[in-house]
Amino acid sequence: MTEFDPSKMWVELHLHLDGAVRTDTLFDVAKRRGLSLPADTVDGLVPHVSMDKPGKIAAMFHAFQTLLPVISGDRAAIRRIAYELCEDEAQQGVVYFETRYCPHLLTSNHTGESGDDPTVAEVVELVNAGLKRGSKDFNIQARSLLCAIREHPEWSHEMVELCGKYSSDGVVGVDLAGGTVGYKEDANLPHIKAFQEAESLGVHRTIHAGEVGGPEIVEEAVTQMHAERIGHGYHVLDDEDLYQRLKKDGIHFEVCPVSSYMTGAVQTEFSQHPAKRFAKDGANFSLSSDDPRVFLTSLARERDFVKENWGFDDALISTLNLNAAQACFLPEADKDRLVKHIQSLQ
Template identity: 30%
Template sequence: MGHRDVRTLPKAHLHLHFTGSMRHETLLELAARDGIVLPDGLAEDWPPQLSAADEKGWFRFQRLYDVARSVLRTHDDVRRLVLEAAQDDVADGGRWLEIQVDPSGYAGRFGGITAFTDLVLDCVRDAADRTGLGIAVVIAANRTRHPLDARTLARLAAQYADRGVIGFGLSNDERRGRTADFAPAFAIAERAGLLLAPHGGELRGPEHVATCLTQLRADRLGHGVRAAEDPELLARIVEAGVALEVCPVSNVALGVYSDLTSVPLPELIEAGATIALGADDPLLFGSRLAGQYATMRAAHDLDDATLAGLARSSFVASRAPAEVVARAMADIDAWLAAGPAMMPA
């Protein structure tokens, strides 16, 4: 029995970090240009062996991420990163991308958080025009920084709510800081009509998912996969229509699950959850958007109708314009109706 080509299945990509979207060859090229010596995990031993099971493991992950961020030196570097991320998503069947960025991580080199946000949005418009991919931005605060910094970023996101920013997030190690302390920042974003999409339910379990729902009023959860451990909580998520941005390859790379067959995607699907598969940080995990669908197909023996359901779900979870969603839904139906390609014997 053949399979349809997962790369031609229309998808929305809702969990992609800015620096983490960089192509590995671009990282190598920019580092060589400026004489930046990369750690082995970003050079000859790429993709790196990672784990976030303990603080040391997360520190190593964060260090690699910070080194990768440091190669972005010029406006053209940022423009290239966004364009290449868009091109890679289009090659994987992407129709809509919500890329997540923490402007404070780039503020020192690019003239402050407002100037950097302006630059990113300009690059997003350019990449969208050149590739045909719809792109929006989620501004994310860093939970290892002070909650007042998050409020500043929430106000920034609110200022751009009608200019390409559609959401507000909270990222980094979810075991750090007190989630409830970020509630005032999320209230600012909520008043501006922004999508609320904090990370939760990856490195911490269902109890933290519940905190994100009650304290941050999450519309969507970055990861959220460990809600599968609490059927009552999962039912609450489904009832509320809170979507889950599930990133299976990164879950395994960081040691949340031992292997891809352990990622509880079938349980989430069975419960009726709204799911959007995402690549998280392809630069560190070595797998892009279509790879998430391909690995889950292989790990759980998913049929093409189930993959099409996941793709539809990704658009339901998105803030894509109605016309983008309608066209994608029609094309997903056409993908399914076309029949599988026969594999050579």
């Protein structure tokens, strides 16, 4: 069991593996694989795989269209990005993090070769291996969540199966990410069924909802899909009754301050961001960086951002960090140990 480093106290819950890949790693892997890039230097590549000003979620997906083909299908690269994420998080004073990804999106090798692509299960094993080695080398606890994708309902059942298969190997839950599928559309039914199965199997559940979609997506996530945490969730405030119910029930919101503005998910002034209402009401939420390399951010920058723009003080930020520890998907005994570690440092 990893011993806690007393110099580390931060917890991060909403962190996409493929959105946290170092640009120099992308450049190095592309060169090794003989893949073309839209720039011939690391610095030149940055604008193609990141956003430096607010835009729309479509701009974020464009960045992924550039970076994913470099990593996908390459076994060494998949292990490497998981390992390097442990180092990056440890350098920020993070003691525990959960990273999420869709293994299907890391299976295609994009080289035209056939028969040598890692299977979906092998991708999970590669990420697990990278996180294990990184956890040991950098004295950090790292776990993963497997992402179902809204546009691919045919993958959801397999995600739940893989969560069960690798629950003793570092996979602690399932997520639903991707674009917003309208409430009650037939395309969403396989996701609902899969997440209901996850609950019956004891697989932890978080769902992207209320980021760009309305509060009905949040309500579906909680009432039909039994989400324990909500990724983003900002538009829950468009339905006051729903918000009050979820606040009372202690549903945890994974708030990602910088990305909420960069993607256009929140378009209000800084002084009116939904998280300020969450804080005022004592709602259960925490801070995360979402896709740190894409949004040119970090958990440390997120803390600075909320101090400068939302007026959050150190006491509140410490509370949000404790919220994250209490909402993590570790087994209860390990979670209790993490919580006590955070409390001892406050």
